[in-house]
Amino acid sequence: MINTVLLQVMQNTVASDSLGTTPPPVTETSMPYLEVAMKGGPIMIPIALLLLVAIYIFFERFYTIRKSSHIDMNFMNQIRDFVHNGNIESAKSLCKNTQSPVARMIEKGVMRLGRPIRDIEGAIENVGKLEIYKMEKNLSILGTIAGIAPMFGFLGTIFGVIKIFYQISLQNSLEINTISGGLYIKMITSAAGLLVGICAYAAYHYLIILIDRVVNKMEINAVEFIDLLEEPVK
Numbered sequence: 001m002i003n004t005v006l007l008q009v010m011q012n013t014v015a016s017d018s019l020g021t022t023p024p025p026v027t028e029t030s031m032p033y034l035e036v037a038m039k040g041g042p043i044m045i046p047i048a049l050l051l052l053v054a055i056y057i058f059f060e061r062f063y064t065i066r067k068s069s070h071i072d073m074n075f076m077n078q079i080r081d082f083v084h085n086g087n088i089e090s091a092k093s094l095c096k097n098t099q100s101p102v103a104r105m106i107e108k109g110v111m112r113l114g115r116p117i118r119d120i121e122g123a124i125e126n127v128g129k130l131e132i133y134k135m136e137k138n139l140s141i142l143g144t145i146a147g148i149a150p151m152f153g154f155l156g157t158i159f160g161v162i163k164i165f166y167q168i169s170l171q172n173s174l175e176i177n178t179i180s181g182g183l184y185i186k187m188i189t190s191a192a193g194l195l196v197g198i199c200a201y202a203a204y205h206y207l208i209i210l211i212d213r214v215v216n217k218m219e220i221n222a223v224e225f226i227d228l229l230e231e232p233v234k
Contacts, residue, residue: 043156058203065210101131102221146201153193
């Protein structure tokens with residue numbers, strides 16, 4: 001039996017060679033990503049919205065934090081000169097004209113000059129907490145997206161499985177055409193949800209790192225201001 005099948009295959013091969021026919025070459029086609037994404041179904045809409053919100057929050061916070069991190073290296077030297085010379089109004093004016101969290105902290109300390117050091121430290125610390133809160137604004141939303149997006153993807157997976165069993169029950173068949181629609185929903189939504197979640201998670205922690213750097217600069221300048229108040233006037 002096997003020999004007969006092999007003989008038939010060899011005869012067909014010889015016949016095709018004699019006719020000069022060759023199998024058509026296999027051409028590689030690029031995957032239409034947008035078309036594939038559309039096959040994910042309605043669940044892709046909230047995932048796409050979460051992606052847009054995450055992108056907006058990331059860039060808005062990124063530029064805000066970068067702006068807050070720009071500190072003039074000569075700022076504290078000028079404050080020291082003004083304070084030692086008793087020129088408090090010039091120190092206040094310099095702080096108001098310098099748009100940065102450090103300047104707003106030092107301005108509050110300058111306004112408390114003449115009071116005990118502990119009161120000045122407390123005023124500076126309170127302003128510092130407010131500035132940190134401003135920088136962290138909406139970051140919690142980014143963290144929430146990092147957790148919710150994969151859940152939407154998992155929900156799409158459940159919908160895909162339901163669609164597969166529904167099609168099987170209708171057609172009573174396990175052919176690939178029967179289950180392909182559900183598989184599209186299952187795999188595409190899972191991948192999209194995970195991708196958005198990973199991007200939001202990475203963006204959140206990257207912004208946290210930037211904020212930590214700004215907070216470190218704020219603490220250094222606050223300590224430097226308290227030190228200059230305790231320096232003996234020459």
